[in-house]
Amino acid sequence: xxxxxxxxxxxxxxxxxxxxxxxxxxxxxxxxxxxxxxxxxxxxxxxxxxxxxxxxxxxxxxxxxxxxxxxxxxxxxxxxxxxxxxxxxxxxxxxxxxxxxxxxxxxxxxxxxxxxxxxxxxxxxxxxxxxxxxxxxxxxxxxxxxxxxxxxxxxxxxxxxxxxxxxxxxxxxxxxxxxxxxxxxxxxxxxxxxxxxxxxxxxxxxxxxxxxxxxxxxxxxxxxxxxxxxxxxxxxxxxxxxxxxxxxxxxxxxxxxxxxxxxxxxxxxxxxxxxxxxxxxxxxxxxxxxxxxxxxxxxxxxxxxxxxxxxxxxxxxxxxxxxxxxxxxxxxxxxxxxxxxxxxxxxxxxxxxxxxxxxxxxxxxxxxxxxxxxxxxxxxxxxxxxxxxxxxxxxxxxxxxxxxxxxxxxxxxxxxxxxxxxxxxxxxxxxxxxxxxxxxxxxxxxxxxxxxxxxxxxxxxxxxxxxxxxxxxxxxxxxxxxxxxxxxxxxxxxxxxxxxxxxxxxxxxxxxxxxxxxxxxxxxxxxxxxxxxxxxxxxxxxxxxxxxxxxxxxxxxxxxxxxxxxxxxxxxxxxxxxxxxxxxxxxxxxxxxxxxxxxxxxxxxxxxxxxxxxxxxxxxxxxxxxxxxxxxxxxxxxxxxxxxxxxxxxxxxxxxxxxxxxxxxxxxxxxxxxxxxxxxxxxxxxxxxxxxxxxxxxxxxxxxxxxxxxxxxxxxxxxxxxxxxxxxxxxxxxxxxxxxxxxxxxxxxxxxxx
Numbered sequence: 191x192x193x194x195x196x197x198x199x200x201x202x203x204x205x206x207x208x209x210x211x212x213x214x215x216x217x218x219x220x221x222x223x224x225x226x227x228x229x230x231x232x233x234x235x236x237x238x239x240x241x242x243x244x245x246x247x248x249x250x251x252x253x254x255x256x257x258x259x260x261x262x263x264x265x266x267x268x269x270x271x272x273x274x275x276x277x278x279x280x281x282x283x284x285x286x287x288x289x290x291x292x293x294x295x296x297x298x299x300x301x302x303x304x305x306x307x308x309x310x311x312x313x314x315x316x317x318x319x320x321x322x323x324x325x326x327x328x329x330x331x332x333x334x335x336x337x338x339x340x341x342x343x344x345x346x347x348x349x350x351x352x353x354x355x356x357x358x359x360x361x362x363x364x365x366x367x368x369x370x371x372x373x374x375x376x377x378x379x380x381x382x383x384x385x386x387x388x389x390x391x392x393x394x395x396x397x398x399x400x401x402x403x404x405x406x407x408x409x410x411x412x413x414x415x416x417x418x419x420x421x422x423x424x425x426x427x428x429x430x431x432x433x434x435x436x437x438x439x440x441x442x443x444x445x446x447x448x449x450x451x452x453x454x455x456x457x458x459x460x461x462x463x464x465x466x467x468x469x470x471x472x473x474x475x476x477x478x479x480x481x482x483x484x485x486x487x488x489x490x491x492x493x494x495x496x497x498x499x500x501x502x503x504x505x506x507x508x509x510x511x512x513x514x515x516x517x518x519x520x521x522x523x524x525x526x527x528x529x530x531x532x533x534x535x536x537x538x539x540x541x542x543x544x545x546x547x548x549x550x551x552x553x554x555x556x557x558x559x560x561x562x563x564x565x566x567x568x569x570x571x572x573x574x575x576x577x578x579x580x581x582x583x584x585x586x587x588x589x590x591x592x593x594x595x596x597x598x599x600x601x602x603x604x605x606x607x608x609x610x611x612x613x614x615x616x617x618x619x620x621x622x623x624x625x626x627x628x629x630x631x632x633x634x635x636x637x638x639x640x641x642x643x644x645x646x647x648x649x650x651x652x653x654x655x656x657x658x659x660x661x662x663x664x665x666x667x668x669x670x671x672x673x674x675x676x677x678x679x680x681x682x683x684x685x686x687x688x689x690x691x692x693x694x695x696x697x698x699x700x701x702x703x704x705x706x707x708x709x710x711x712x713x714x715x716x717x718x719x720x721x722x723x724x725x726x727x728x729x730x731x732x733x734x735x736x737x738x739x740x741x742x743x744x745x746x747x748x749x750x751x752x753x754x755x756x757x758x759x760x761x762x763x764x765x766x767x768x769x770x771x772x773x774x775x776x777x778x779x780x781x782x783x784x785x786x787x788x789x790x791x792x793x794x795x796x797x798x799x800x801x802x803x804x805x806x807x808x809x810x811x812x813x814x815x816x817x818x819x820x821x822x823x824x825x826x827x828x829x830x831x832x833x834x835x836x837x838x839x840x841x842x843x844x845x846x847x848x849x850x851x852x853x854x855x856x857x858x859x860x861x862x863x864x865x866x867x868x869x870x871x872x873x874x875x876x877x878x879x880x881x882x883x884x885x886x887x888x889x890x891x892x893x894x895x896x897x898x899x900x901x902x903x904x905x906x907x908x909x910x911x912x913x914x915x916x917x918x919x920x921x922x923x924x925x926x927x928x929x930x931x932x933x934x935x936x937x938x939x940x941x942x943x944x
Contacts, residue, residue: 228261229450230285235264236273236292239480240493241503242394242433243290244472245314245511245520247479249461258457260450264483270374271345274299274436278306281438286450288437292318293430293528294349297535300547307439310528311552312455312521314433314462316513316567319506321418322354323391323400325381336365338387341372341380350390352537353427375490378403393418394506396492402499430531431523432510442549455553459520466508467610467806473500509613516563517555517829524564525550558818560795560825562714562833569713569837574628576844580851581629588847589631590684590840591656592621593649595665596639603801607808611828624836630843643670650677654863657847658684660839663735679923681849684842690739703842708740710834711774711795712747714825720772720793723748728766730754730783730811731776731798740774740797756782763787775811785815794824797831808832857932867917868924868932872939873909880910883942887914887935896931 235243249255255262263285268276274296277289293310300306322340342350347369354367372380372389378400380386391397397418404414422429435455441447465472477500493499516522528548532541555561577588604619612619625632633656637649646669653659659682665671675687683689686705693700715722727749731737737753744751754766756779767773767787775783776797788794794817796810810827817824825831861870874880884900891897899915914935916928 228256229259229453230261230263231255231450231454232263232265232280232285232287234273234277234280234287234289235267236290236433238267239476239483240395241473241476241500241507242314243479244465244476244504244507245458245462247461247475248464248472249457250482251475251478252461252464254457254461255454258453260454260457262454270343271295271299274306274308277308277436278438281441286437286441286447286454288435288451288454290314290433290435292320292432293434293531294318294320294535295345296434296436297430297532297547301536301539301542304542308436308547309439309442309549309552310431310434310436310523310547311442311451311549312435312459313431313514313523314435314521315507315510316431316527317422317510318420318429318432319393319395319510320421320429320432321391321393321397322350322388322421322424323381323397323416323418324388325400325414325416338365338367339385340367340369340388340390341377341386342369342390343374344371346390347371350421353421353424374492378491390421391418391492393420394503394510398499398502398506399492399494402494402496426534428531428534430528430535435521436547442552448552451552455521456519462508462511462520465504466512469501469505469508472504472508473497476500476504512611512613513567515611515829515833517559517561518826519553519555521553522555522564523548523550523553527564555826556818558821558823560714560718560720560793560823560830562710562717562825562830565714565717566710566833566835566837569834569841570624570628573630573837573840573844576848577629577840580844580847584847584851587629587631588658588843589633589656590621590625590658590660590843591633591635591653592660592662593635593637593646594662595637595641595646595669598662598664603803606803606806607801610806611808612833621836621839625840628840630840639666640668641666642668643673646674647677650674651864656682657850658682658843660685661687663733681853682846684839684846685735686739686842687735690734690742693742703845704743704838705735705739706835706838706842707736707776707797707831708743710838711740711776711797711831712743713834713838714831715772715793715795718823720823722772725749725771726769727751727772727774728754728770729774729776730756730763730767731774731778733776736776736797740776744774777811779811780809781813782811784813785817785820788817788820790820791822792820794821795831796825796827799827799832853926854929854933857929857936860936861932863924866923867915868928869913869915870932870935871911871913873911874942875909877904877910879942880912883938884912886938886942890934890938891931894927894931894934896927898931898935 239247250262265276265280273289273291277287280287296310300308340350340354351367351369354369372386377386377389377391378396381389381400382403389396397416400416404416421427437451441451465475511520514520514522516524525545525548529545532546581587608619622632622634635649637646650659650661659678661675661678665674678687680688680692680702684703686703686709689702689705692702722744727744729737729741729744729751732753732755737755741751741753749772752766754763756777758766764784764787767783768789770789770792772793772795773788774795774797778798778800780800780802794812796812798811799808802809808828857868861868872883874883880902887898887900896916901913903911903913905911916924916931918925918928
């Protein structure tokens with residue numbers, strides 16, 4: 191058991207001052223606060239002070255709790271599984287008590303002991319980092335290749351067994367799994383020695399520690415790899431949130447205590463914001479917090495003592511925290527997601543109440559915010575499920591090719607934006623890793639800024655095997671943009687470049703994929719019930735990929751739309767803004783629009799954003815005025831439309847893959863594609879078999895009224911090659927009719943080669 195101090199209830203402030211960790215100036219300020227009367231918060235962590243609490247450590251070492259009027263006390267680390275009981279025992283009238291635990295522990299424990307009367311209010315991780323880690327093929331010593339011994343924490347043995355026994359979605363169906371309780375302190379050693387075939391591990395701790403040991407150790411072969419599929423989603427598992435923060439029900443019924451809980455959460459997640467912006471400083475804060483708390487490290491084998499590991503550990507934890515962002519804050523619980531996990535965790539037992547174990551209102555963004563974080567994550571999850579189903583049906587993943595020509599100025603801060611606002615699973619700036627994480631194959635192609643039109647066209651034509659193509663805008667001036675975008679077929683145009691033209695030509699029958707950002711903006715307002723019908727709507731921005739198609743969508747939704755742009759005079763722009771009921775700001779020009787111009791009660795959707803390097807912030811087209819004071823509702827920056835973009839992109843890619851598979855069958859895998867034709871060469875052992883095949887093709891072509899160009903090449907003793915070429919002369923491109931003919935030829939060839 192950990193030693194915090196001689197008295198487990200000793201004040202953090204008094205210990206910090208006594209240990210010399212607070213400066214004289216700070217301790218003087220602390221005494222002033224103490225005289226005013228601090229609110230006591232007792233905190234029960236479910237593990238030792240480590241990177242998973244980097245936000246708490248950052249707030250603690252920067253004295254943010256006491257500055258907010260909180261005297262933070264740490265309860266001793268308790269045996270596994272007793273955290274909830276300890277929070278209940280520590281509850282008292284004169285203080286607030288808060289604990290942390292996994293939702294997969296919280297819900298079953300609360301169900302089995304309703305007298306605990308606890309409520310979840312926030313979470314540091316939106317999803318659990320739990321995984322099933324193994325080395326190589328995962329066969330441990332003493333276990334045959336058909337049986338794997340899995341080491342798990344004593345409080346999750348039954349959970350892991352349930353997941354591994356319920357199907358094969360992530361577990362090997364050819365093996366059986368025996369889950370046993372194993373010591374936490376030696377899990378990595380037991381895995382590497384072969385004592386265990388797999389272990390319950392955390393992607394944020396054991397897995398990087400294993401990577402370090404494999405990299406620097408000599409006990410395992412150099413080719414040994416770590417296999418670590420997440421437990422979330424495996425065989426349908428819904429484990430919910432991790433580092434769930436909970437408190438006694440009565441602490442939420444008192445207005446004063448509820449406010450203290452909210453203040454504690456506010457400080458904690460501001461601490462996480464600091465950790466996200468500076469991983470190295472947060473890693474130092476974790477070490478300093480250990481010292482302040484007189485904390486002994488747990489003796490185990492799944493930590494690495496290097497500073498690089500500590501920083502990596504913090505960064506990985508921050509990636510999980512960033513997924514909880516909604517509106518204007520981290521840590522937000524989504525009731526739908528929470529309840530889905532609760533239902534799965536309880537199995538055949540029905541939750542006794544709606545929102546069982548959840549206070550869905552204690553820590554939520556302002557109702558004035560059109561927050562897109564959760565909707566964006568949900569959209570991406572839907573795209574992932576579609577991709578997984580597609581792969582199971584067609585034996586391949588949906589695929590996307592992204593072409594960038596030169597360096598795009600608006601993406602020059604992409605790495606920093608990724609660092610502080612998103613992670614590799616979600617971000618527009620990491621489509622490759624986001625694709626991999628969500629079951630898509632993504633190829634990112636960067637061409638030099640000197641690329642010519644013909645070179646770019648050649649690149650586009652070479653991507654016939656991809657379901658979707660995204661050509662990033664803008665293109666260099668020497669490139670014929672119209673010609674290059676038109677070279678992307680409508681059914682592969684996942685960025686919606688053809689949308690406006692197709693819809694204007696044939697609005698009733700055209701089905702082009704919508705451009706990603708405008709579609710995301712419309713989805714956001716629909717999610718919150720913002721009506722455009724008969725409203726004066728101003729779209730500020732006229733780009734071909736956002737402003738123009740968005741204006742078309744607004745018009746189709748019944749809005750009375752006006753399009754403005756950055757070259758409109760200030761007086762005219764002011765008048766237009768002042769008259770608008772709904773404003774879509776997508777100019778990408780910081781401060782172009784003044785908050786003071788906005789009509790009271792207007793709805794504001796910010797799309798155009800710019801990264802301010804000096805402020806290290808993402809800013810909108812509006813100035814620094816407070817939209818909260820004048821708008822009815824508005825989308826925050828960050829956290830509004832942006833989080834939806836990747837989800838809608840991959841949703842389009844999945845749709846393109848399904849449509850292509852329906853249209854082309856196996857043609858794209860067997861025929862060569864050029865700019866306007868598809869062709870394939872078939873080989874036959876002699877002229878008789880070649881002629882028989884050709885006659886069958888000719889009969890099919892007459893029925894279809896669509897003939898191929900056919901070429902014979904005699905290879906002497908090596909037989910005969912027959913090359914077929916299909917194209918549609920009237921369309922000057924490959925059409926569905928060509929694909930239909932090619933599929934029928936493939937079937938004829940299959941029968942002729944039996």
